[in-house]
Amino acid sequence: MTRVLARVLAFFRKRALDEDLDQEMAAHIELAVEDSLRRGLSPEEARRQALAHFGGLEPARERHRDARGLPLLDSILQDLRYAARTLRHDAGFTIAVLLILGLGIGVNTAVFSVVNTVLLRPLPFHDADRLVWLEDTLGDADGHIDLSSLTFSVDMYEPMVRYNHSFEGMAAYNAFFSQGDYKLLGRGEPERLTGVPVAESFFTLLGVQPVLGRSFAHEECQKNGRKAVMLSYGLWQRRFGGNADIAGQTITINKDAMTVVGVLPKTFDFGSVFSPGTHVDIFVPGVMDEMRDQGNELAVIGRLKPGATVESAQAEFHALAPMIRQVHPDWYMHVDSRLRSLKDYVSGKLRRSLVALWCAVGLVLLIVCVNVANLLLARSAARNREFAIRGALGAGRARIVRQLLTESLMLAGGGGALGVGVAFALTRFVAGSQTIAVPLLGSVRVDGAALGFALAAAVGAALLFGLAPAFAATVDRTSDSLKETGRGASEGKKRATFRASLVVAEVALACVLFAGAGLLLRSFMRLLDVDLGFRPSQAYALRLDYIYGNQATMNAYYREVLSRVSAAPGVESAGITDALPMGQNRSWDFLPKGGTWPRDNQPAFVNMVAPGYLESMGMHMRDGRGFDWHDTDTSEPVMLVNETFARRAWPGRSALNQVIMLSPKVSRRVVGLVANVRETSLEAQSGAAVYIPITQTSDLAEVQLIVRAKLPVDAITPGVKAALRSLNPNQPVRDLQALQEIVDRVASPRRFFAMLVGGFALFGLLLASLGIYGVISYSVARRTKEIGIRMALGASTQEIRNSVVGRTLRMALIGIGLGMAASLAVARLIGSLLFGVSPADPATFLGTVLVLGTMAAIAGYLPARRAARVDPTIALRAE
Amino acid sequence: MPDPKLDLLQGTLDVMVLQTLQAIGPLHGYGIARRIEQVSGDQVLLNQGTIYASLVRLQQRGWIDAEWGVSDTNRKAKYYSITRRGRKQLAEDTAHWQRLADVMTRVLALTPEGENQ
Numbered sequence: 001m002t003r004v005l006a007r008v009l010a011f012f013r014k015r016a017l018d019e020d021l022d023q024e025m026a027a028h029i030e031l032a033v034e035d036s037l038r039r040g041l042s043p044e045e046a047r048r049q050a051l052a053h054f055g056g057l058e059p060a061r062e063r064h065r066d067a068r069g070l071p072l073l074d075s076i077l078q079d080l081r082y083a084a085r086t087l088r089h090d091a092g093f094t095i096a097v098l099l100i101l102g103l104g105i106g107v108n109t110a111v112f113s114v115v116n117t118v119l120l121r122p123l124p125f126h127d128a129d130r131l132v133w134l135e136d137t138l139g140d141a142d143g144h145i146d147l148s149s150l151t152f153s154v155d156m157y158e159p160m161v162r163y164n165h166s167f168e169g170m171a172a173y174n175a176f177f178s179q180g181d182y183k184l185l186g187r188g189e190p191e192r193l194t195g196v197p198v199a200e201s202f203f204t205l206l207g208v209q210p211v212l213g214r215s216f217a218h219e220e221c222q223k224n225g226r227k228a229v230m231l232s233y234g235l236w237q238r239r240f241g242g243n244a245d246i247a248g249q250t251i252t253i254n255k256d257a258m259t260v261v262g263v264l265p266k267t268f269d270f271g272s273v274f275s276p277g278t279h280v281d282i283f284v285p286g287v288m289d290e291m292r293d294q295g296n297e298l299a300v301i302g303r304l305k306p307g308a309t310v311e312s313a314q315a316e317f318h319a320l321a322p323m324i325r326q327v328h329p330d331w332y333m334h335v336d337s338r339l340r341s342l343k344d345y346v347s348g349k350l351r352r353s354l355v356a357l358w359c360a361v362g363l364v365l366l367i368v369c370v371n372v373a374n375l376l377l378a379r380s381a382a383r384n385r386e387f388a389i390r391g392a393l394g395a396g397r398a399r400i401v402r403q404l405l406t407e408s409l410m411l412a413g414g415g416g417a418l419g420v421g422v423a424f425a426l427t428r429f430v431a432g433s434q435t436i437a438v439p440l441l442g443s444v445r446v447d448g449a450a451l452g453f454a455l456a457a458a459v460g461a462a463l464l465f466g467l468a469p470a471f472a473a474t475v476d477r478t479s480d481s482l483k484e485t486g487r488g489a490s491e492g493k494k495r496a497t498f499r500a501s502l503v504v505a506e507v508a509l510a511c512v513l514f515a516g517a518g519l520l521l522r523s524f525m526r527l528l529d530v531d532l533g534f535r536p537s538q539a540y541a542l543r544l545d546y547i548y549g550n551q552a553t554m555n556a557y558y559r560e561v562l563s564r565v566s567a568a569p570g571v572e573s574a575g576i577t578d579a580l581p582m583g584q585n586r587s588w589d590f591l592p593k594g595g596t597w598p599r600d601n602q603p604a605f606v607n608m609v610a611p612g613y614l615e616s617m618g619m620h621m622r623d624g625r626g627f628d629w630h631d632t633d634t635s636e637p638v639m640l641v642n643e644t645f646a647r648r649a650w651p652g653r654s655a656l657n658q659v660i661m662l663s664p665k666v667s668r669r670v671v672g673l674v675a676n677v678r679e680t681s682l683e684a685q686s687g688a689a690v691y692i693p694i695t696q697t698s699d700l701a702e703v704q705l706i707v708r709a710k711l712p713v714d715a716i717t718p719g720v721k722a723a724l725r726s727l728n729p730n731q732p733v734r735d736l737q738a739l740q741e742i743v744d745r746v747a748s749p750r751r752f753f754a755m756l757v758g759g760f761a762l763f764g765l766l767l768a769s770l771g772i773y774g775v776i777s778y779s780v781a782r783r784t785k786e787i788g789i790r791m792a793l794g795a796s797t798q799e800i801r802n803s804v805v806g807r808t809l810r811m812a813l814i815g816i817g818l819g820m821a822a823s824l825a826v827a828r829l830i831g832s833l834l835f836g837v838s839p840a841d842p843a844t845f846l847g848t849v850l851v852l853g854t855m856a857a858i859a860g861y862l863p864a865r866r867a868a869r870v871d872p873t874i875a876l877r878a879e
Numbered sequence: 880m881p882d883p884k885l886d887l888l889q890g891t892l893d894v895m896v897l898q899t900l901q902a903i904g905p906l907h908g909y910g911i912a913r914r915i916e917q918v919s920g921d922q923v924l925l926n927q928g929t930i931y932a933s934l935v936r937l938q939q940r941g942w943i944d945a946e947w948g949v950s951d952t953n954r955k956a957k958y959y960s961i962t963r964r965g966r967k968q969l970a971e972d973t974a975h976w977q978r979l980a981d982v983m984t985r986v987l988a989l990t991p992e993g994e995n996q
Contacts, residue, residue: 006939020957021931024908027956028927031909034952055926067932068939 010068021064025057079406087407093379094411097372101415101461103763104368106422109446109454111361111756113427116453117444118347119354124267124443126207127303132167132310133345134160134300134317137336138587138603146605146680146687148587151175151296154288156335159324160300166313167302171205173198173274174286175299176584178702180543182282183732184239185252190732192543193235193253194279196270197286203230203264205303212236213247213262216285220261223289227258233266235281253282269442273346274299277437277745295586301342314339346439353753356516356830360757363513364764365457370506371767373465376408377499378778380469401470408466409459416458420451435741436748468498496779503771504815510761510768511819511852512826517754517761518844519827519834524754526836527747533677533686534581535618536743538572540713540736541580542720544703545728551633555695558610559629561705561727566612568719570711575613578700579605580739582746585679586701590690592649593659593667602649604641604688605679608700611693614674616708617739624656624672627693637696639668642676645688660690668692682747683835707736750835765852768815769859776808777863787867788875797868804867808860809853816852820845892925892933894976897969900943900961907948907956908934934959942968 010017029050036046054060065074087094122128136156138149152160152172161170173196180192200221203210210230220228229251231240240246250257264283271278291297304313317337325335340348347354380387387400423446430436431444547557558576565574579585589601611627613619622643631638639660646655658670676686694700705724709716713736721733744751780787787800827839837844895915900906903914911934912927937943942965948958961969 003939010935010939023955024931024957025928027907027950027954028909028912030954031907031950031952031956032927034954035913053927055928057928060926060928060931063929063932064935068935 007068007070011070011073014065014069017068018061018065021061025054025060029054076406079403080410082403083407083410087410090379093375094414097375097411098414098418100368100371100767101412101458102418102422104365105416105419105454105457105461106426107760107763108361108365108457109419109423109450110426110430111357112453113423113444113446113450114430114441115354115358116447116449118438118440119351123273123343123346124269124440128343129341130168130304131206131342132302132304132313132339133342134302134337134339135345136296137338138296146585146587147175148296148585149603150299152298152300152337153294153296154292154298155328156324157298157300158288159327160317160320160337163320163323164302164313164316166304166308166316168305169201169205170300170302171199171201172286172298172300173202174291174297176294176297176586176701177280178584179278180734181702182253182284183545185255185730187239187251190730191239192732192734193281195229195253195282195284196280197284197291199286199288199298202283202286205301206268208264208268210262211265212244213260215262217261221285221287223287225285225287227256228261228285229253229258230262230264230283231260232264232270232281232283233268234279236263258284267443272440272442276439276441277435277748279434295588300337310339310341350438350749352830352833353749356520356833357753357756360513360516360760363509364760365461367506367509367513367764367767369461369464370502370509371771372411372461373468374499374502374506374771374774376404376465376469377495377502378774380404381495404470405462405466408462408470412458412462412466415461416454419458420446420454423450423454435745436752437745438749438752499775500811503768503775503811504818506768506771507812507815507852507856508819508822510764511816511848512822513757513764514761514852515819515823515844515848516826516830517757518848519830519837519839519841520750520754520757522837522841522844523833523835524747524750527682527750530678530682532581532682532743533619533675534739536739538709539617539739540707540709540716541739541742542705542707542724542736543734544576544705544724545731546700546703551695551698554698555629555632557727558694561724562610562612564723564726565705565707565720568716568723570709570716570719572708572710573612573615574708575616575706576610576694577613577617577704577706578608578694578702580704580742581677581679582681582742584701588662588690590645590649591661593661602645602688604645604690607689607691608694608697609691610695613691613706616706617677618708619677620675622673622675623654624670626672627691627695629695631693632695635696637666637668638671638693640672640674640691641670642674642686642689644676644686645690646670646673648688682743706739713738753833765855768852769855772808772812772856772859773862775811776804776860777866780804780863780867783867784870784875787870788872791870792872792876800870801861801864801868804864805857805860808856808864812853812856812860816849816856819852820849823848892929893937894969894972896930896933896937896959897942897961897965897972900959901966901969905946905948905958905960907950907958909956911959937965940968941965 029047032050032053033043033046036049037043041049065071123131125131134152135150136152157170157172164170177194177196179194182193182195184191184193198216200216200218203215211233213230216228216230217226219225231246236242236246246260247262249260251260252258270280270283286298302313304310317339321336328335390400391397427444427446427450431442434442544561547554549557562574562576565571585605585607587603588606589603591601595601609627611629611631614621614626624640626640627638641649641655641660649655649660650658655670655673659667660670661667674691677689678684678686679689680687707716707720717736720736724731724733791797791800823845824840827841831839896911899911899914899918903910906914908930909927912925912930915923916925934943934945938945938959941962943959943961945957945959947955950956
């Protein structure tokens, strides 16, 4: 043990110890000389004998170092120094390799960080593997699932909690919270906040501890209980300066004085888990008795007891359903629930996309390795003589392989370091972009796992790209290499074939990547071309206050708002709705008159809209009329239906003047037919939907003003805000939100993946072209003499050029052929990620062939031109 | 021609150095090397330089100490002396070598069976 320590110390005190030894050896020689002089030898002879006896100062020094220090580490350092020297010598080569590796490892590390955060790591909650997501199993026959069909009513939630034996605990939040639902007054500018009503057990169940104060108490979650609120960390910092005194203080929200009971930790980001793309500011107690009559609104989670599994809990809940149904015989709909792990709910939809992304980026790394291997091969061919000389001087094959691997590891290390930098930049960018609706994206970091991954990627890459050249360098027989006379000699045939096959592999890999990216990008384009049923461009939404009062008061208010806003400069039309498309849409059951409950129920999305809504959204009337201000609570109840509803309820008949029952006592007459609108996503066909005039109901989810502008948004904003303030000076006015933004957010995951894979494909394409260019131009350089001879024998520049380009294209075509075969297989694998594009999309594949072929032709043409310019007299004389 | 000199067995040099230091007391590298050569009757092939690897090894193990001093001829030299742990080690090594030598002697004394000389 002391020996090891002594050795390590000695390793670091090399210089001092060497000097000490030198002095000691000098003394030794002098002592020996003195001895000999005493025996009567001449001074010269005495010194000669002393040195001869000593047996060489340098070997003694070496042996001394070996004995006292860490000889293996010494020789590794020596290798490293040597590698650094040779790499510095070849600065251009080194920089190229470092850049390629840095980008390759960087994007891989970044993608790993994303995959790790979203897919691999457990959710950021206590013992998150035991958390289960429950959803209702409503939704129409075509699988149109609106939020109402996935959530539970209080009357269903409570018996589930009471009777189940699978869960340690259950919790819920109101899934119909909406952006800017709460209004913070006092303490500066009024501000709209987004808040989520949560059940008493919510934070306890997730294991989230407030950083300040406490969670909601039982009495705060009762009807008419103390008003309480919890702040998100972000709001606390932004609005209250992170002041620790805030706990226990009272703030005014929606006219109510509420006590701030706690502040949630920074790590708790509700939006990024449960509602990607939204930011939540506050949490309020979800009072069950207040939500009891509001239908399906609760999103429910549970924590499994030890020993219970998702499957066993699912079985129990299937069995529970009829029992719950018996408690509520008045319910007509079927009662059931579907269970899956919370993790699956949050990121399950993205698993395929992420895996595809991971594979794509892995391909990139593979291409990078092949490329670097190729560069190293070219370089090692030029270094053949160096190795031959070292071999002749006694360096064993293993030693040379080790030297080459050291160089590779050094390159990979540098590339890895650069890659970590790239990964940091990329993840920062991804985590900071708030417009991508991918869950947990905000918490993507380059963490320890990612660094480990980068290290593994670097070492793996070094072995992959380093081994081939290392062995290639040593198979050539030493004597042959020494005989070769540098430039004039042709490259070994075996090695040329090897390099060509590397390029073929590179082209094939790039081809797969390019075709895959093409399919994903085309899917994204198709998505943008979808007819949404409304025109998002130039349309803006703005959250308004609820208005309380009787229907006549409300109608007067809505009418006044719309007339003032419409009069604002640059505004073309204005309307009101209670639900934006792609948002938290709700659905009700409707019964066309003459049908019977529950057989003829038509579940449909329901929207409460004001006159002017259709125009300002840019929706299309197909038949009948829209709403006007004459539709009031004293006139006949009316509604609009969309085409899907009409087709389903009255196939082959006109929808106009049909009567629909909302309940046994309430009915409405259809006065108009509107074109379908995509309500839930861009991909899904429209479901059935109905529209009810806002002037005949007070059952609004929220109040959204829709403005269609003739001028840019900046030009209309002041006018719109002024109009709203003139009505209600206390109204906090957020900025106008472009409907395009909503559409973009819905399309953002697809765009995110398509853009990333597209970027990877371009990088791969570039590398493949570089590979082709490198191999061809190298072979042209090596064959200058041969080309000179051919030209001297009468070959035209045209022929020389064609032969080089031809060789390139042959290589590229083999690669493209192989790549196409692989791409077709890969395309089938990613089939479920495509939209509106067949996996065998001819345009994509034709485009891939053309692009890769063209790049190959260009990459080959440049050296070909150089070959054609060879002057035979110079080429033949040069030696 | 004299007999070719003996190659030193692995590890033997260390024992010789320890024994020399125990017998004679503090000595510099040259002195140790000379003494071994003399004692062996110049039978041992010793590149004197190799003594220093052995010395540093013994020093790192804590079996010998080193100190710069001055020789009889007033020359600065590094003097080595055996430590207590070194003496213990030497005793063990000596016992080991004795046993090995005994065994070797006996084995080499074996004669082919049935072939009495």
